[in-house]
Amino acid sequence: MGRLDGKVALITGAASGMGAAEARLFANEGAKVVLADIQDELGRKVTRVIEDTGRTATYMHLNVASEDEWRKVIAATVKLYGKLNVLVNNAGIGGALVRxxxxxxxxxxxxxxxxxxxxxxxxxxxxPEMRKAGGGSIINVSSIYGLVGSAMEAAYPASKGAVRIFTKAAAIQYAKENIRVNSLHPGFIDTPQAAVLVHDPVERKKLIERTPLGRIAMPEDIAPGALFLASDESSYITGAELVMDGGITAQ
Ligand SMILES: NC(=O)c1ccc[n+]([C@@H]2O[C@H](COP(=O)([O-])OP(=O)(O)OC[C@H]3O[C@@H](n4cnc5c(N)ncnc54)[C@H](O)[C@@H]3O)[C@@H](O)[C@H]2O)c1
Structure with a gap:
């Protein structure tokens, strides 16, 4: 028995990092997974690896900033797999590292x-598709910088704070329809997005010193949190923040 048996999940930014780890884990747990990204070649490669293990997955091109593309991808998902139960809004980018x-x-x-x-x-x-399906789970990937300020940057923390509070608004608006919406707040994770920091020896040392658990996480450390929120095991959790940061924001 898989923890997502019978569910259809769409994951954005699934060609790389945490989104790719979530796609692998969700498919292993029985979900039919749509991997969506703008890095088409990489996204198809990750999808093929999942399919080679006998699991069900499809790649679709999606620029999450385009409403037209969202309409097409949601329609194509439902056409292909019949419904939509889980959405992970994982795609994200950083900006300049300046004040x-x-x-x-x-x-x-x-x-x-x-x-x-x-x-x-x-x-x-x-x-609308989750309402038709009788419910669903949406996981919005924020950051520790949706919870606390950042010494550099302007838009990244502002955008991640927006994701955090938008999640609560969505949660209370659709709770009666059994659609749960939660935010996920990773700390420092070894992915291409964070490479400029985590692969620089001086910066890496500083990040590790800031982290009570004393290490930079891998995408596979975070994917189980998304799995829990996607599955029925979290059936009484909505509007919540799942912080997976090695203790950084506990200080
Ligand atoms: N790595 C970290 O330390 C860290 C910490 C906290 C939160 N996050 C967040 O986690 C999420 C995943 O990031 P990651 O660290 O795995 O990085 P990543 O760069 O490995 O993956 C992000 C993916 O999003 C895709 N993407 C970018 N713009 C897109 C667009 N317009 N439409 C569709 N896809 C797009 C990229 O092509 C990439 O595949 C992001 O939202 C990021 O902000 C990362």
């Missing part, structure tokens, strides 16, 4: 479009 008085305004627009607007659009277009 906000120097922060490029075009970076603000770009980061907000992907991280905040992308999460809104995904939720907006998934909800």
């Amino acid at each position: 906000l008085h120097e922060y490029p305004t075009q970076d603000w627009d770009r980061v907000m479009a992907v991280n905040a607007t992308g999460t809104f659009l995904g939720t907006k277009h998934a909800i």
